[in-house]
Amino acid sequence: MPANLPPEAKAKLAKYSEAKTVEEKIRALEEFISAVPKHKGTENLLLWARRRLAELREELEVKKRKKVGGGPRFFVEKSGAGQVLLLGPPNSGKSSILAALTNAKPEVADYPFTTKTPQAGMVVYEDIQIQLVDTPPLLPWDPDSPVNGKVLGMARNADALLLVFGLDDPSIDETVERVLEMLEDRGIIVSPRRGVVRIVKSREVGGIRVQGSGRLVGLTEDDVRKILSSYRIYNAVVEIEGEVTAEDIEAAVYMNMVRKKALALLNKADMPGAREAFMKAARVLKGRGVPYKPVSALKKLGLDDVPKILFDMLGVLRVYTKQPHKEPDPSPLVLPKGSTVLDVAKAIHKDLARKFKYAKVWGKSVKYPGQRVGPEHVVEDKDVVEIHVR
Ligand SMILES: Nc1nc2c(ncn2[C@@H]2O[C@H](COP(=O)(O)OP(=O)(O)OP(=O)(O)O)[C@@H](O)[C@H]2O)c(=O)[nH]1
Ligand SMILES: [Mg+2]
Structure with missing residues (x-):
């Protein structure tokens, strides 16, 4: 559903996108949130704005703390042929997979929140190495948790993603849906079916130019121009990929969209009841066009071809x-x-x-x-x- 924002809310959003400092951005977002009418059509936008606000406040906190001591940073320097991030809910077996595929020795335990900071290992594929990074768990039931923001920040920077889910999760289908949503809400698009839009503002273009391999669905280039001018964007290159809707254009105004290759590892396939859970998860993943496979980190099942799959995902x-x-x-x-x-x-x-x-x-x-x-x-x-x- 399009947001249909009133002009003053659009003007505030434009102010946000032009803001230079964290403080300015926070102020602009606060003003934006109070200018947005609350209804079904603006739900996603408000969700995004509140999360972004929380992230910015956290950023400001970290900056203040740094002046005194310095806070933990979620960042792993890339090495090898590419960086692949292990991502998923607590206790799904991310660290166990890191341990099974690399010579890293992460802490593994049968309770959630074992991993507190990212940790890397190298996967050997024939004569090259691919970096695999284990992360603290995503919290699909608490999307506003600051840890989610940090982990998803790493996802944006990674070259490919391994989404890990546990087949012992009785509501695995909902968990998968929530994780995919969390990624999308932050502009990290893993579904090959979804369109991706990038707006590069530039005075030199002299208008709005739509380019790329994508296709506009349900709108014309003129509509793109109208949408963008309502956000005070008059000169920009709009790069489109896949099937792009009006909502995708609007989303690209307020966040950076990126496409990431992803594979879902449905872990703990050795456990009783795994088959049923697998079918449930598969239904959701298939619907989104995200590839998946059952594995067991414990029994080392289904992992032999993962290095080759990672190599192919990296596109190198x-x-x-x-x-x-x-x-x-x-x-x-x-x-x-x-x-x-x-x-x-x-x-x-x-x-x-x-x-x-x-x-x-x-x-x-x-x-x-x-x-x-x-x-x-x-x-x-x-x-x-x-x-x-x-
Ligand atoms: N049966 C079975 N248990 C597994 C498998 N993989 C991991 N486990 C167990 O699941 C528990 C959690 O494993 P971890 O690797 O610590 O999970 P994690 O996703 O890193 O957990 P957090 O760091 O807390 O997010 C441990 O008790 C593991 O031994 C598997 O394939 N089969
Ligand atoms: Mg862990």
Whole structure:
């Protein structure tokens, strides 16, 4: 349902989006909340605004505390081929999965809230490593808890998500729904069916330009223009992906939307009653187009192919570079899928890219071994690349 905000509420929201400091943002949001009429159509918006306000107040608190001592920070520096975050309700087995897939030794216990701070381990996939990060539990029944905000902040920064649910949860379907909702409420879109919108304000555009691979559903570009001008946005690029509705456009005005690849691990498949719970969870996940699989961290079931799945989720490929008349380097470069040999050169050294003449390639992307290719040639996983310079 569209929010149909009165102009003064829209003006306050515009003020919020233009605010620079945390204090200014807090003031603008408080004014916004009191200007929004309370009805069904504004429910989600108000929910978002209250949570955002709580986060900002927390941020302000942390800033104040830092001046004295410094508070705990939820941040894990990325390493390896990409960062995958374990996310889920208390006691679902996130730490057990970290322990099963990596050589990390997190604390595991049969009571909730065991994990207090994030902890990382490395998953080995063939000749590369993928970082797996365990987090404190999400609280699906207490969406306003500050811990949720911190954990979801990490989710926004991660390269992919593993959503962990316990098949011993009698209301697992509701838990799954709530967790997916918590992610969406903060603009983290895991359902491939949902549209994603990014609004990049820029004076240079001279109007509103809609671009990207997405499709507007139930509205025209002119409607997009009207919606945005009601929020005082007149010059912007609107990048759309997937099926985009008017609500998605409005949501993108007040929050950053990102799409994340996610896989749901339905853990504790060894327990009695797991089958029934699995069917319940599967129904919800299937409806949203989120892939899922049953596993048991305890019995080490269903986990063997997870490293390969994580690699595929990251959307990366490996390239082995070599010098003429020498063997390829055994440790690969990891690059996004769709990278060209020029990207490979750049990843090695910017001089190499500047002086690039041609490359010789061995592997899936070429017809015969050692084929000569130009800078725009797209490489594939496990290609060997030899770069020749001028
Ligand atoms: N039967 C069974 N028990 C499991 C499985 N995985 C984890 N457990 C148990 O479930 C309990 C919770 O496991 P943890 O790995 O600590 O769960 P967590 O999600 O990290 O919990 P928090 O850190 O509190 O959020 C422990 O008693 C584990 O031994 C499993 O596959 N099968
Ligand atoms: Mg834990």
